[in-house]
Every structure is written in C-alpha cells, then in structure tokens.
Amino acid sequence: MWTDRLTTALFVVVGAVNLLPGVVALAPSRITTAYGVSIDGPDSADLTVLLRHRAVLLGLVGIALLCAAFIPSLRVPALIGGGVSMGSFLLLAYTTPALNDATMRVARIDIAAIALLVVAAVLVWRKNA
Template sequence: MPTEPLTAALLFLVGVINLVPGAVAVAPSRIGAAYGIDVHADPDLVLLLRHRAVLLALVGTGLLGAAFLPSLRVPAMVAGGVSMGTFLLFARTTRALNGATKRVARIDLAALALLLVAAGTVRHG
C-alpha cells in the first residue's frame, strides 16, 4: 500500500491541530476558553499566550505545507515533535494543572502519536 496519502493526511491533521490555537493570537478573548485561566488582569500573560499562539500557528503551517511538499516533511516533523514534546515534558513536570491545560496536553499527546506514525511512513530516497 502506498504510504504517500497516509503521510500527507497525518501531517495535514497534525498541522490543523497545531494551527487551531493560533486563533488566540487574533482573538485574545478566547484565551480563557482555551486554557481555563483568567488573564484579563495580566497583560503580560496575554502577550505571552498570544505569542505562543503565533508560534503554534507557524508549526501548524509548516506541517500543512509538509503534507503537500515532501521536501518539508523532515524539518516540519522535527519542529512539531520538539514543540509538542517539550510542552508534554513541561506539563508532566508541573503540578496542579487545570482541566483545560490537561486537555491541551492530551490533544498534544494524540497529535504527537500521529506525528510519529507519519514519521514512520516517510521514505528516504
């Protein structure tokens, strides 16, 4: 069975998962719903989370591009893996996370698993 369509589909899905939080960059009012925290009184935290959203959107865009351009696959998968992997490591070593942040960690864990499956389908020339 050809792996190309599977690889592309997995990268596309993981790209979308990483792109969705990018909405916080342009709609900071969604931070509370996304992360379960009230940041209205802390403009520094709003800034940091909006910047995080932009970085996630960049990773997501790279993964979406890699779904269609095989030459981007390895760097995009490395970037996505590092991004999600470090978040999971930080979440694992942080006490008393709220339910929303735990949900984000579960989503990242699932996306990282999909990314690993995609990596296993990539053929090297």
C-alpha cells in the same frame, strides 16, 4: 500509493491541531476558553501577550506541517519542529504540578498528535530508506 495519501493526511491533521490555537493570537478573548486561565487582573496584559505569542508560534508550526503535507522535502524539518514543540510542552506540562483541566486537555490532544506524527515519521523514513 495509499501510504503517500496517509502521510499527507497525517501531516494535515497534526498541522491543523497546531494551527487552531493560533486563533488566540487574533482573538485574545478565546484565551480563557482555550487554556482555562483568566486574563483579567493587574498582570493580565503580560499573560495575554505571552499566550498570544505562544499562539503565533503554534501557528507557525502548524503552517510548516501543512506545507510539509504537500511538499515532501519539508517533511523531516517539519517533523522535527512539530515533535520538539509538542514534546517540550508535554515535558513541561507533566513536570508541573496542579495544572488546570483545560491545560491538561491540551496536553492530551498533543499526546494524540505526537502519536500521529510518529506514524508519519515512520512512513517518511520507510519511503526515504
């Protein structure tokens, strides 16, 4: 059915959005490009570790969403995890003044991804109802 294919596609897209920042975990030189923050300076090691850890966690969320695309029993937990992850970032981003343009770009991408996740949630709910 077309709704099953759409649901799978939505999980794949949102999973990829969460998985792509995982590159930072393996290539910390991409931090400045991804987040618009400098990782040079006396305290840069701390910031680098924190952002790389963030990348690992996003990668895990992305993997969960990609797995849920093909394993329907994982969809509800993946929806919850993805929603909490992106929603908490948006809450923090929009309640913190003076964020740079790169961070706000990430927030806008997360808004679009959450919208797709909501559509996926509605399709999952309708199928399970």
